[in-house]
Amino acid sequence: MIPPQDHPPVPTPRIGVLLINLGTPNAPEPGSVKLYLKEFLSDPRVVEIPQLVWQPILRGVILTTRPRKSAHAYQQVWTEEGSPLAAITARQARALAGVFGPDVIVDHAMRYGRPAIRERIDALKAQGCERILIAPLYPQYCAATTATANDEAFAHLRRLRWQPAVRTLPPYHDDPLYIDALKQNVEAALAGLDFEPQAVLASFHGMPERTLELGDPYHCHCQKTARLLSDRLGRDLTVTFQSRFGRAKWLEPATDVVLAGLPERGVTRVALVAPGFSADCLETLEELAIRGRETFLGAGGSHFAYLPCLNDSNVGVEMLRRIIGRELEGWVRTP
Numbered sequence: 435m436i437p438p439q440d441h442p443p444v445p446t447p448r449i450g451v452l453l454i455n456l457g458t459p460n461a462p463e464p465g466s467v468k469l470y471l472k473e474f475l476s477d478p479r480v481v482e483i484p485q486l487v488w489q490p491i492l493r494g495v496i497l498t499t500r501p502r503k504s505a506h507a508y509q510q511v512w513t514e515e516g517s518p519l520a521a522i523t524a525r526q527a528r529a530l531a532g533v534f535g536p537d538v539i540v541d542h543a544m545r546y547g548r549p550a551i552r553e554r555i556d557a558l559k560a561q562g563c564e565r566i567l568i569a570p571l572y573p574q575y576c577a578a579t580t581a582t583a584n585d586e587a588f589a590h591l592r593r594l595r596w597q598p599a600v601r602t603l604p605p606y607h608d609d610p611l612y613i614d615a616l617k618q619n620v621e622a623a624l625a626g627l628d629f630e631p632q633a634v635l636a637s638f639h640g641m642p643e644r645t646l647e648l649g650d651p652y653h654c655h656c657q658k659t660a661r662l663l664s665d666r667l668g669r670d671l672t673v674t675f676q677s678r679f680g681r682a683k684w685l686e687p688a689t690d691v692v693l694a695g696l697p698e699r700g701v702t703r704v705a706l707v708a709p710g711f712s713a714d715c716l717e718t719l720e721e722l723a724i725r726g727r728e729t730f731l732g733a734g735g736s737h738f739a740y741l742p743c744l745n746d747s748n749v750g751v752e753m754l755r756r757i758i759g760r761e762l763e764g765w766v767r768t769p
């Protein structure tokens with residue numbers, strides 16, 4: 435039936451896919467970094483200390499010192515396209531545009547900063563999306579990443595009169611498609627090196643150890659990814675955890691401590707991969723590729739290689755196409 439002429443326009447029903455990553459400052463300047471850190475570190479999913487205790491520490495100590503230091507770090511890796519995390523996530527979304535058919539719109543958002551999740555959900559709705567797959571691009575589930583991205587999407591849906599139907603992308607830490615993509619990526623990168631590493635480290639973002647005791651599966655997901663990847667590569671991987679923050683005990687062993695200790699055990703040639711990051715970012719490009727290298731060479735290592743993340747490589751995008759395509763089943767027939 436044709437709607438009456440005074441009826442609001444009815445767009446063709448579509449499906450949205452919203453890729454979500456963590457977020458990043460708008461500029462590598464202390465002011466922008468401060469805004470970003472304030473939003474990020476005020477999230478109770480990220481820092482699980484009562485806000486009454488935490489906010490004075492955050493505002494009085496962290497936000498008065500860290501922005502300058504972090505801005506310096508961002509300046510080392512900033513590109514013409516902006517922050518690597520933002521640029522790569524946008525490229526992943528562009529690479530997936532159209533691959534699920536004409537009625538599926540692929541967009542991206544950041545949990546902190548911009549493009550905001552609420553803004554992109556509104557944009558998808560405005561384009562007629564009646565079904566949306568929320569896709570936090572974290573292979574290993576963590577309340578501090580996956581859950582808070584979903585929370586933010588659902589918090590926005592609460593405000594909508596006409597909600598879309600929603601699905602969320604499950605963690606894919608042990609998915610053969612992901613493990614195989616990592617294997618191909620690592621093998622190609624190792625083949626391009628001019629040395630044979632004696633050890634390959636798999637560095638994951640750290641978390642307070644307490645989160646493991648509280649039941650967060652993150653640690654187990656990281657270990658399983660590394661075990662499956664090691665099996666597929668047919669070589670040992672040393673699991674480490676990076677980016678320690680604050681005074682609490684974090685998951686161990688710490689990446690920088692392991693790097694510093696390897697040369698004295700006779701391991702002077704090392705390659706480092708970060709399988710938990712779907713896109714290269716400050717934590718990989720500055721903390722691992724720059725500072726990790728300095729730590730290792732400074733401790734007596736002779737050869738160091740950082741192997742890039744899957745990013746928007748053909749292998750990485752094809753993996754995303756297949757895992758996302760599977761989640762769209764029943765909504766759309768994947769070509």
Ligand SMILES: C=CC1=C(C)c2cc3[nH]c(cc4nc(cc5[nH]c(cc1n2)c(C)c5CCC(=O)O)C(CCC(=O)O)=C4C)c(C)c3C=C
Pocket residue numbers: 456457458459471480481500504517519572576578579639640641642652677679680710711714715716717
């Ligand atoms: C309590 C602090 C933090 C927790 C918990 C945490 C968990 C966590 N983070 C990522 C992924 C990324 N973190 C990134 C940057 C970053 N992380 C923290 C702190 C915690 N992360 C800080 C303070 C920062 C900002 C930089 C700095 O000042 O050191 C990034 C990179 C962002 C970018 O702009 O490039 C990513 C990605 C995961 C996966 C995770 C838990 C599993």
Ligand SMILES: [Fe+2]
Pocket residue numbers: 639677
């Ligand atoms: Fe982090």
Ligand SMILES: [Fe+2]
Pocket residue numbers: 677716717721
């Ligand atoms: Fe870091």
